[in-house]
Amino acid sequence: MTNDVNQAISEEARQQQIKRNIRLTGAALWLIVAVIFFYMIAKYYWIAK
């Protein structure tokens, strides 16, 4: 019984960890996209203004 409960808790923790990792990976990738896009524009803006 205790073992089952422990397993359930650890499985729950594992799922929470996966969820956190998914959010973090997604956020990091969006950040990379935004940095590249705005860096591109900013880098060449001095020519354009």
Add this chain to the structure above:
Amino acid sequence: MSTATHDHAHGHSHDGDHAHGHDDHAHDHKPAGMMRWFGSTNHKDIGTMYLWFSFSMFMVGGVMALIIRAELFQPGLQIVRPEFFNSMTTYHGLIMVFGAIMPAFVGFANWLIPMQIGAPDMAFPRMNNLSFWLLPPAALLLIAAQFAPGGGAGVGWTMYAPLTTQAGPAMDLTIFAVHILGMSSIMGSINIITTILNMRAPGMTLMKMPLFCWTWLITAYLLVASMPVLAGAVTMTLTDRHFGTNFFNAAGGGDPVLYQHIFWFFGHPEVYIIAIPAFGVISQVIPAFSRKPLFGYASMVYATSSIAILSFMVWAHHMYTVGMPVETQLFFMYATTLIAIPTGVKVFNWVATMWKGSLTFETPMLFALGFLFLFTLGGFTGLVLSIVPVDVQIHDTYYVVAHFHYVMVAGALFSAFAGIYFWLPKWTGRMYNETLGKWHFWLSLIFFNVTFFVQHFLGLAGMPRRVPDYALQFAEFNAISSIGAFGFGISQLLFLYVVIKCITSGEKAEQKQWEGADSLEWTHLPSPAPYHSFVTPPALK
């Protein structure tokens, strides 16, 4: 994200690998009506929509190609005005690259990645829905651009300034469409990376993943790094057109060649964004029909990664003739020839996989072999083009057109056909007609070569690309090429018939339809794959 905890919601627990399929079947609820498609968050439904959308765009882009080839059947202007011809070359390229080939492989990714890594779905199912549903409006914009005042923008798919800064309103529709398509690709790639990195079944280490997943992981990184660059380039074009900036306007202190550098910094990785998932499909098909494991799995992963890294260092080989220092030309020439090494590793590994295998030649294997021969030929002509003094002679000729169609059609498209025939039994639960499939292969192979092989000669003889009229000495090869193009186009209707016949009345497929297939979708899931698969992760050794 909700799918990460999906297992709990169902509350199943079972240990046997093969139990999943049956259990999943019992809970195989599908939403009814149109909302199943509009509101879908299911990776299989979204994969199916991607594939059908891709095929529709393949037809639209194909019709544009046939308009081009009809005009070029004879010298002189017969069928269309030159402006319309330019518009056709532009939108044929944009639609085929962004509307047909890329979505086809994203369709494969959606269908296969969760099943191959033992995940219940993609990491961001709602974003997955959005990334698909951004595509139809973008496609409509590209088609609507034809009806804008002044007609479609005849600027070429590369959208070079200053043509684009001076083109009519169709250019704005095109820029908006490219923005949307880019956004869709970025969302798709973020989803794929996040899924592969976080949702693999316990025991499915990165180096145990099927090679298709590896190739998509690498491709998705390429997309994340290169798509914002394209978005930046077209945004700068937009601000030059409407908001008074002079990024690419020489009269205002800008530089049109800057556009070419930025575009090709995206554009060359784009070639591999298309080719690398194709490599992944071939790396699944050849071992299955050789009944041997893939030769040199680790070297395939490293070679693919090397190709991806090198693809960011070779962009200026597309623009040797704009005027650059000879040292720069040499750098880009050597860097480009360097790509032949990891590509050679891959070709060698595919051949070595077949070596002493128990080979059979069903339709997927035929398309894979067609890919192997013709993609390698396209690679060789790429090497020829990478040599600066040669390229200066044949830049912007039909040699280049022949080269990239060997890579894009015989490379990416043949690989997509190989993949569709290979996984149709798993997707539909039914077998396609093998005889008709083989007919489709042989007709495609023959007509493809009739269309494009002669274009090498046209290019070497000096026929420029993107022209509706040409000198008389090019007439015979152009007539042959046009006949081939119509043959190739009609052959694809046979493909549509084979797929529809398979879905409606094909013979029932087995769980493991192909004896040599060994990834999870074949070993752990029934055919057709259940609507919800791997709600609990499979037990892997």
